[in-house]
Amino acid sequence: MPAARSAVxxxxxxxxxxxxxxxxxxxxxxxxxxxxxxxxxEPTALLLWPGGVRALHALGLGRGLAAIATAAxxxxxxxxxxxxxxxxxxxxxxxxxxxxxxxxxDLHDTLFAGLGDQLEIRTGVTxxxxxxxxxxxxxxxxxxxxxxxxxxxxxxDSVLRPRVARCSTVVSAGATAWRAVIxxxxxxxxxxxxxxxxxxxxxxxxxxxxxxxDRGSAGASRRGGRYWRAxxxxxxRPEPPATQLDLLRRWFDGWHAPIGELLAATEPDDLLQRELxxxxxxxxxxxxPVGDGALVLLGDAAxxxxxxxxxxxxxxxxxxxxxxxxxxxxxxxxxxRAAVAGYDAARRARVAEVLRRSRRLAATGPLARxxxxxxxxxxxAAAAATDWQPPPG
Numbered sequence: 001m002p003a004a005r006s007a008v009x010x011x012x013x014x015x016x017x018x019x020x021x022x023x024x025x026x027x028x029x030x031x032x033x034x035x036x037x038x039x040x041x042e043p044t045a046l047l048l049w050p051g052g053v054r055a056l057h058a059l060g061l062g063r064g065l066a067a068i069a070t071a072a073x074x075x076x077x078x079x080x081x082x083x084x085x086x087x088x089x090x091x092x093x094x095x096x097x098x099x100x101x102x103x104x105x106d107l108h109d110t111l112f113a114g115l116g117d118q119l120e121i122r123t124g125v126t127x128x129x130x131x132x133x134x135x136x137x138x139x140x141x142x143x144x145x146x147x148x149x150x151x152x153x154x155x156x157d158s159v160l161r162p163r164v165a166r167c168s169t170v171v172s173a174g175a176t177a178w179r180a181v182i183x184x185x186x187x188x189x190x191x192x193x194x195x196x197x198x199x200x201x202x203x204x205x206x207x208x209x210x211x212x213x214d215r216g217s218a219g220a221s222r223r224g225g226r227y228w229r230a231x232x233x234x235x236x237r238p239e240p241p242a243t244q245l246d247l248l249r250r251w252f253d254g255w256h257a258p259i260g261e262l263l264a265a266t267e268p269d270d271l272l273q274r275e276l277x278x279x280x281x282x283x284x285x286x287x288x289p290v291g292d293g294a295l296v297l298l299g300d301a302a303x304x305x306x307x308x309x310x311x312x313x314x315x316x317x318x319x320x321x322x323x324x325x326x327x328x329x330x331x332x333x334x335x336x337r338a339a340v341a342g343y344d345a346a347r348r349a350r351v352a353e354v355l356r357r358s359r360r361l362a363a364t365g366p367l368a369r370x371x372x373x374x375x376x377x378x379x380x381a382a383a384a385a386t387d388w389q390p391p392p393g
Contacts, residue, residue, distance in 0.1 A: 015316030
């Protein structure tokens with residue numbers, strides 16, 4: 001067993017929670033720093049592609065997944081008038097090929113439970129950047145936290161990214177997404193023969209909806225309901241949520257059922273708005289050596305994606321599984337630096353493949369103009385999201 005090693009994880013999102021708990025379970029002394037006053041997930045849902053599911057199992061966190069996740073198979077592709085551009089598959093692709101839908105708060109609870117009691121959690125800490133010295137360290141301007149490894153899981157606006165990728169900056173992707181989960185007690189009752197799930201496209205607009213569990217029971221999710229996501233070309237709206245919701249109802253007026261019904265059942269407090277942004281140029285590396293240790297980028301701090309496949313959370317989980325497998329037995333010095341270099345190479349190759357496959361599938365692309373070609377691209381991008389396997393370890 002390696003001598004005691006220490007890690008500082010900055011950010012308690014999905015990737016930060018996953019890597020902090022896994023490092024602690026493999027013998028690292030971990031300090032988790034979070035800007036918010038308490039740890040909590042977002043009141044929305046997200047897709048977990050098979051790569052992300054495998055990462056959770058590799059991290060020892062997959063046991064309870066069946067209790068909180070709902071299968072989200074391919075439901076085809078439609079125009080706003082309901083005409084099928086690509087019909088749903090007659091046969092499911094299989095459990096190892098289809099994504100799962102999970103409430104983000106349920107996943108957060110699972111990851112939080114996996115933290116255990118072998119790490120220190122500090123909330124209300126706003127990290128300002130890396131600290132100077134011959135060991136990896138971060139500071140909030142008053143206090144400094146030092147470790148053999150610093151993991152920057154602090155999101156798209158990472159304050160630690162410049163230490164690794166100085167030339168990369170955050171820019172708008174030219175679109176904004178809105179998401180909501182309508183709880184079952186408010187969700188509209190829809191005809192049994194109505195195709196309720198799936199994607200609908202028009203140039204500049206996208207709408208996706210899916211069910212979280214089943215009405216009238218706990219279903220597969222402890223927080224069930226109907227989830228929807230709308231993506232529209234343009235900047236985020238400065239108006240209050242009630243006005244934003246009125247705009248969405250106007251923009252999607254006349255689209256096929258149940259889109260109007262879902263928007264009508266949504267309340268302003270359900271709504272989450274997020275501008276889609278990316279990092280340009282993409283970081284040329286995801287890790288930098290510091291003395292005998294390293295500073296590592298993970299999740300959106302390394303590779304934020306604006307594409308519609310919902311790969312952000314999955315790639316963060318893959319990052320965590322890859323990093324933990326690499327540093328499990330590594331001690332500070334050459335072994336740790338070599339392990340981190342391996343993580344850097346593996347993750348840059350993986351993300352480049354996902355980007356190559358999915359860049360042309362940006363949510364605001366003109367899918368309806370060439371649906372067969374775009375459907376083939378979508379299938380190839382989905383394959384890239386599916387085929388990842390965790391490293392041995």
